[in-house]
Structure formats: structure tokens, C-alpha cells
Amino acid sequence: MSRRPVRALLVVTALACAPHASAWAQTSQDAPAAAAPSPEPARLWMVAGGGSTTVRGDCRECSHEGPYRHTGGVLLDAGVRVNDRMDGGVELFWVPGTSTEGDRNRATFLLGIAQFRPWRSKGFFLKGGMGFAWVRNWIYEVGEAPPPYTSKALGLTYGAGWAFRRAERVGLEIFGSQHVITLGDLETSSARYENVVGNLWSIGAAVVIR
Secondary structure (H helix, E strand, C coil): CCHHHHHHHHHHHHHHHHHHHHHHHHHHHHHHHHCCCCCCCCCEEEEEEEEEEEEEEEECCCCCCCCCEEEEEEEEEEEEECCCCEEEEEEEEEEEEECCCCCEEEEEEEEEEEEECCCCCCCEEEEEEEEEEEEECCCCCCCCCCCCCEEEEEEEEEEEEEEECCCCCEEEEEEEEEEEEEEEEEECCCCEEEEEEEEEEEEEEEEEEC
């Protein structure tokens, strides 16, 4: 048998296999980069911001209706990521105000909160919490102001919002919430007001650090 046909066959086979070998080598080099896992989101987070707050005191069994007062509020949250849809933490919310008579009052909330995201890929979240509230002077105006003092009460909150840049170290969120203070009974020299409640509605924005 002649050697020329054998050599020609070997050359053709080598040329046919060369592109496949090059492609296999390129795939092998790219495989580790494609298989690299995405970074794990940070477990600790902090939120700092504020917004516009409307305050109104109410007495459930009284004919007198408290006025609406507009002011601002400062919000500070901190907590941990429980999983990719749930967060837990604490909230500090501070709201100063002024009565019709010019007396200064303020409300301070210290609450345990939980934040839930119905959709993992969306920024929408729901938030609720409960804890303590301290009120400097009564926020329910009855015409006759009692002596200044600080009262501790039950505090509640619930709300919703939207978080932007959730995968970044520093993000932004907008929120709307209601805080409630159960102040109990208010007694002045001329009347007694039962089941006094303070309502605070807020709309604002905050910076999120993860």
C-alpha cells in the first residue's frame, strides 16, 4: 500500500478536528467565570431618613375633635436580614410639634419592627411594629392645657414602601406609614377625657445602608 494516501488521510483528519479542539479549549477557559457565584447580600442594614408628618389627637368618647397639625419626622431603623423576603429590627421615630397655644410637644417611638417583601425581585415591602412611645405634653388639644409632663404609652406602626438599588451597598427607599399612640385618660381641672389616641401619618424617603 502506498504511503501517500495514508499521509493525506491523516492531514485531512487533523484539519477537521482542529476547530473543535480550539472551541473546547475556549469553553474550558470560560467555564470558571460563568460558574462564579453571585455575592451574598449583607445581613445587617440601617435606614436613616424622614419626611412630612401630620399629627392629630382624638378622643373616642368625646365630642371635641382635635385639629390636624403638620410637622416633620425623623426616622432611624436598624436590623438584620432574616431571609430574602423578611427583615427584623428596631425603629426610632421622633416627631416634634407645636400646639395652637404655642406650647411645644413631641412624640418619640421605640419599636420592634418586621419588614416583609411579597415579591423577591421587586422593591415593594410591608412593615409593621409595636413597642413604646413617649409623649412630651398631650397632643390632644382640648382648650385647657394640662401642666407639662412626659407620658409613656403603647406605640404601634404599619406602612408600606418601595426600595431602590436593593443590590447596592447604598440604596434609597420611599415610604408611607401611620404611627399610633394610646395615651389613655386625660384629666384637667374641668373635665376628664377617656381613651385619648394620637395618630401620626407620614410620607418620606430614607437612605438604606447594607
